[in-house]
Amino acid sequence: MAKxxxxxxxxxxxxxxxxxxxxGAALAKAGQNxxxxxxxxxxxxxxxxxxxxxxxxxxxxxxxxxxANLAQALIKDKRVDTLxxxxxxxxxxxxxxxxxGVAKVIADLSKKFDWVxxxxxxxxxxxxxxxxHHADMAVIVTNPEVSSVRDSDRIIGMxxxxxxxxxxxxxxxxxxxxxxYDPQRAARGDMLGxxxxxxxxxxxxxxxxxxxxxxxxxxxxxxPVTIAEPESAPARAYTExxxxxxxxxxxxxxxxxxxxxxDWLFKRRVA
Amino acid sequence: MTFLSSIFKxxxxxxxxxxxxxxxxxxxxxxxxxxxxxxxxxxxxxxxxVIKRHVAVDQDxxxxxxxRGAQCSVLEIDVEVPGLTDKPxxxxxx
Numbered sequence: 257m258a259k260x261x262x263x264x265x266x267x268x269x270x271x272x273x274x275x276x277x278x279x280g281a282a283l284a285k286a287g288q289n290x291x292x293x294x295x296x297x298x299x300x301x302x303x304x305x306x307x308x309x310x311x312x313x314x315x316x317x318x319x320x321x322x323x324a325n326l327a328q329a330l331i332k333d334k335r336v337d338t339l340x341x342x343x344x345x346x347x348x349x350x351x352x353x354x355x356x357g358v359a360k361v362i363a364d365l366s367k368k369f370d371w372v373x374x375x376x377x378x379x380x381x382x383x384x385x386x387x388x389h390h391a392d393m394a395v396i397v398t399n400p401e402v403s404s405v406r407d408s409d410r411i412i413g414m415x416x417x418x419x420x421x422x423x424x425x426x427x428x429x430x431x432x433x434x435x436x437y438d439p440q441r442a443a444r445g446d447m448l449g450x451x452x453x454x455x456x457x458x459x460x461x462x463x464x465x466x467x468x469x470x471x472x473x474x475x476x477x478x479x480p481v482t483i484a485e486p487e488s489a490p491a492r493a494y495t496e497x498x499x500x501x502x503x504x505x506x507x508x509x510x511x512x513x514x515x516x517x518x519d520w521l522f523k524r525r526v527a
Numbered sequence: 528m529t530f531l532s533s534i535f536k537x538x539x540x541x542x543x544x545x546x547x548x549x550x551x552x553x554x555x556x557x558x559x560x561x562x563x564x565x566x567x568x569x570x571x572x573x574x575x576x577v578i579k580r581h582v583a584v585d586q587d588x589x590x591x592x593x594x595r596g597a598q599c600s601v602l603e604i605d606v607e608v609p610g611l612t613d614k615p616x617x618x619x620x621x
Contacts, residue, residue: 401544402544402547402548405548406548406551406552406555409552409555409556410555413556442541444539445539445540445541445542446539446540446541447541448541448544448545448548449541452541452544452545455545456545456548456549456552
């Protein structure tokens with residue numbers, strides 16, 4: 257049975273789609289069968305970040321409405337053959353996401369894959385609710401910044417009250433992923449620290465992704481950063497996060513201000 | 528803090544952000560989490576109902592201030608009551 261994972265945040269622009277692509281690719285490279293599902297109906301972008309924008313024929317809404325079957329709509333990645341994408345519709349609106357339709361698609365995908373990763377739209381409306389509704393696990397993407405932390409708190413509340421698992425009295429597994437972490441600003445004390453965010457949101461830490469031009473470069477060329485620049489700092493952080501998702505115990509490293517012998521010797525660790 | 532230390536010690540903004548968030552979220556979790564109304568909002572509504580039952584209140588002459596703190600919160604409702612202007616006090620505070 258597949259793990260259904262939602263990548264969510266409440267706030268827009270924090271890195272949900274980047275994270276979905278990078279974590280999914282890292283899991284697929286580790287041999288897992290992964291499908292990425294874009295729930296951002298009307299504003300799809302996962303296809304673009306994955307470099308599959310010219311290969312989209314059918315989408316999630318087509319499958320829900322029976323215009324296409326899953327096999328027709330799924331796009332297989334050309335670089336990693338265990339990675340697939342189910343794009344969102346660009347022309348329809350979120351009302352086309354019916355609860356029964358989404359439930360059926362998720363159930364069908366669960367039979368075929370090890371991981372079903374749902375890329376949530378921003379906000380707390382229907383699209384976001386549908387993306388999280390069937391999740392077993394959630395990755396909450398948060399920037400170390402007040403508005404993002406506030407919205408994450410709200411989303412955590414929704415995960416604990418409105419999802420299928422929550423309604424059945426079960427706990428959904430939640431992980432915090434801090435993105436766009438700037439070590440220099442953190443050292444100056446002008447950015448919320450990892451421990452501050454962890455203390456406020458009090459869910460386990462999945463990883464800290466440093467702010468890096470490699471992330472933008474990867475999306476420019478249409479590849480997850482874990483495929484485009486696998487040796488870069490953000491890609492290594494995403495790959496470690498993916499290993500933690502698979503249950504491995506890997507210590508979380510706080511990105512250091514400078515990379516040198518000193519930092520190597522005195523790596524700061526948390527969680 | 529002395530003059531010198533205020534020059535040499537940089538004030539960082541992250542602790543301010545953390546404290547603001549902790550206070551804000553403590554309130555929002557009560558309001559959203561239980562599906563209940565914020566207590567202060569409820570108090571405000573009911574106090575206004577009571578006042579309106581007895582006097583005609585001009586909405587423009589009602590001032591409401593709210594200060595949500597970590598230890599205690601203050602709701603201040605200033606109502607200008609017409610027809611009592613001959614008396615010295617014309618404000619009720621709740």
